[in-house]
Amino acid sequence: MFDHVKVTRALISVSDKSGLDELGRALADRGVEILSTGGSADALRAAGVAVRDVSDVTNFPEMMDGRVKTLHPNIHGGLLARRDEPRHLSAMEAMGIEPIDLLVVNLYPFEATIARGAGEEEAIENIDIGGPAMIRAGAKNHAFTTVIVDPEDYAPLLAELDAHKGATTLPFRQRQAAIAYGRTAAYDAAVATWMARYEETPRRVAAAGTLAQPMRYGENPHQKAAFYIDGSGRAGVATAEQHQGKALSYNNIADTDAAMELVAEFDDPAVAIIKHANPCGVATGDSLAEAHGRAFDCDRTSAFGGIVAVNRPLDAATAEAIAAIFTEVVIAPGVDAAAREVFAAKKNLRLLTTGSLPDPKRDRRMMRQVAGGWLAQDHDTGRIGAADxxxxxxxxxxxxxxxxxxxxxxxxxxxxxxxxxxxxxxxxxxxxxxxxxxxxxxxxxxxxxxxxxxxxxxxxxxxxxxxxxxxxxxxxxxxxxxxxxxxxxxxxxxxxxxxxxxxxxxxxxxxxxxxxxxxxxxxx
Incomplete structure (x- = not known):
């Protein structure tokens, strides 16, 4: 296994073009030959970067609306060949396969596509095939191949090349391989979860998330923790914008989620005050301020240091009532300027807005880990009316x-x-x-x-x-x-x-x- 591998040839095929022109120019300036496909090649050329089309390497044109372009031995051989194995080197020479030292790939936006409620045909067309195949190939061969799957790693890649005279080190490639396999696992999990609607009880289930926030600790200081988002786009704490206050803790996130899910149950102006994942006061009213006062009067002692969720944009009157009590987190669909100003005086209060409310009627699968396995069930969407x-x-x-x-x-x-x-x-x-x-x-x-x-x-x-x-x-x-x-x-x-x-x-x-x-x- 080589420590330093000089990057002389790169294959770039990305759906997310952010930072692509800068990366392409930086690699070209370092003498790296760039292979590319379709839109990525067009974007690189528009940025003044010399590009060799993958079709010139495969001697096969892209076809079937781009479904088939990189699934070829000249590509996968270049990614998978061991540079320390004579039989691999002989095969490459015999077949005219050139090594690929760097693979830069990010995938079709399947998660974003289904999160915005796209139809089945569009969702299927956003299931990437060639991208995951290349990523797995390059990551498997990380002894020799560097794989980059996120634009946020472009700068660390260039820093690595500069620090090692155009080469990458084994620890860098190992870390990027771990990131790459995490990405393909999360991608496959998203596809599998979407496809699972065709099975009443899926034979296999998968769960995945993207790191949103490392945490100082979990429920207790001796427990390590982190917060991941699942990409479903469901309104709530995972998709909220934080306007002020320090980072949310593990317990803050759990309680804030409970609060927002509860308050979304009501159509009238409603306020929920949560402590340790349980409500200590819930009320509706003609206004949020009225609802907050009535919720607070359920259990004023427990409300101290609680989480407050509302189902309407926050106004100044409600903000003043909330700010009069020590509150850890406030979460709302929105907040007006006057309310923002009220909360600004409370530096330790975390203020979150979600833009909308979670849909309590929208079904979703919930999973809970137990020793040696998982429990899975539908979200509790059960509702009754007077007629029931x-x-x-x-x-x-x-x-x-x-x-x-x-x-x-x-x-x-x-x-x-x-x-x-x-x-x-x-x-x-x-x-x-x-x-x-x-x-x-x-x-x-x-x-x-x-x-x-x-x-x-x-x-x-x-x-x-x-x-x-x-x-x-x-x-x-x-x-x-x-x-x-x-x-x-x-x-x-x-x-x-x-x-x-x-x-x-x-x-x-x-x-x-x-x-x-x-x-x-x-x-x-």
Whole structure:
């Protein structure tokens, strides 16, 4: 394996032309012969760079709308030949194959094509074949061939050549080979994921991402971490623009994602305040400022140091209300100039804008790693409306209660199970999350409501007259009765317990209205 390999011949075939003219001129100035194809050759010539067409090397014209141009032994032999193997050298000499020392290739923009919702024919035409084949060939032979797949590596390449008299070193080629195989793996994963819609349960699954941000640490300081984006283009924390504040932490990103996904569930102006991936207050209102105040009044203690998400562009009034409380991150579809000015005084607050909201109805595959494997499932896009509710008690809910029941149900979908959500007038008043017992979640949520009543100097719990949502059925009547004791007057739950009749009887005895959804929202 050679350490230094002098670059005398390069093959350049790129979809992304950024920086191409500078690279071409720099290589030509260093005496490198350049082979190229199609649009890349045209762009290089327009920049005044001498180029030899690949078709002159293959003695075969490009054909089939460019689908066939580099898939030829004269190209792959030049990329794959070992320079220390006499049989390889003899074959090259016998067949007139010239070595290729440098390969510069980036691929058709398949990920960007599907992210913008292109049709099937366009997506298929953006599946690159020759590019990945060349990259794999050159990367496999990194003992002798340098492979560059990202324009961001053009400058390091030229610095490497200058530092080593026109040659590249083995460590440089090894690093670039690793980057190259990561690129083809991510590309194939994107294609495979898109193609997987033809299989109900794909035989094999692949996941990939592009590094967006190295992190100081993960959930805890002793854990290494990094943030990757999947290229799907889904609006949210991965595609957001950060306007101010220090870099997001691992936990910030997880919480901000949870907040934005929750607030996107609502059509009316809505605010969600998140702490440790669970909501501590959610509300709708006639304005964002009103919604924020009502969300904050659910649990003011937990809101301290939380994440705030809104589903409308931020205005100054809402910004002032948020800025009055210590807040880690604010994420919104947009922000006006006056609101920007308000937040500018809070240097440690991170402000993100997404341009749009994630679509809660758009299906996507979710994966979770376990020891030795992965769990894969569809995103929880389940939704219900008033027509889907089944009244199971003697007392039916009022129209106002139905609105609150559906509101609480949407919030419960985003609360860690076992989830209990008390709500009134389009705002949460108590949330119990992540307990091993549904009774405990019910009691915690009730206690939160009582604590806020005392903080607000009210004469009764904020849960009085509320409705309550349970993400899964009540296995016993105790959790439901705890909600009744807290002041809830209507209940929404999936139903389906062996003790449904017992729970329904308890609801009737307590004077509760209860509806079944036939759908649960476990969130682990």
């Amino acid at each position: 509710l089944k009244v199971v008690t003697k007392l039916a809910p009022t129209e106002d209660q139905i609105r609150d029941l559906l509101f609480a149900w949407r919030v419960a979908k985003h609360v860690k199970s076992n989830a209990i959500v008390y709500a009134k007038d389009g705002a949460t008043v108590g949330i119990g999350a992540g307990q091993m017992s549904r009774l405990d979640s019910s009691r915690i949520a009730a206690r939160k409501a009582q604590d806020m009543a005392e903080a607000l100097e009210l004469t009764e719990s904020t849960a009085q007259g509320s409705v309550v949502a349970s993400d899964a059925f009540f296995p016993f009547a105790d959790g439901l009765l705890a909600a009744a004791e807290a002041g809830a007057r209507a209940v929404i739950q999936p139903g389906g317990s062996m003790r449904d009749e017992e729970v329904i009887a308890a609801a009737d005895a307590a004077g509760l209205a209860m509806v079944f959804t036939g759908m649960r929202h476990f969130r682990h």
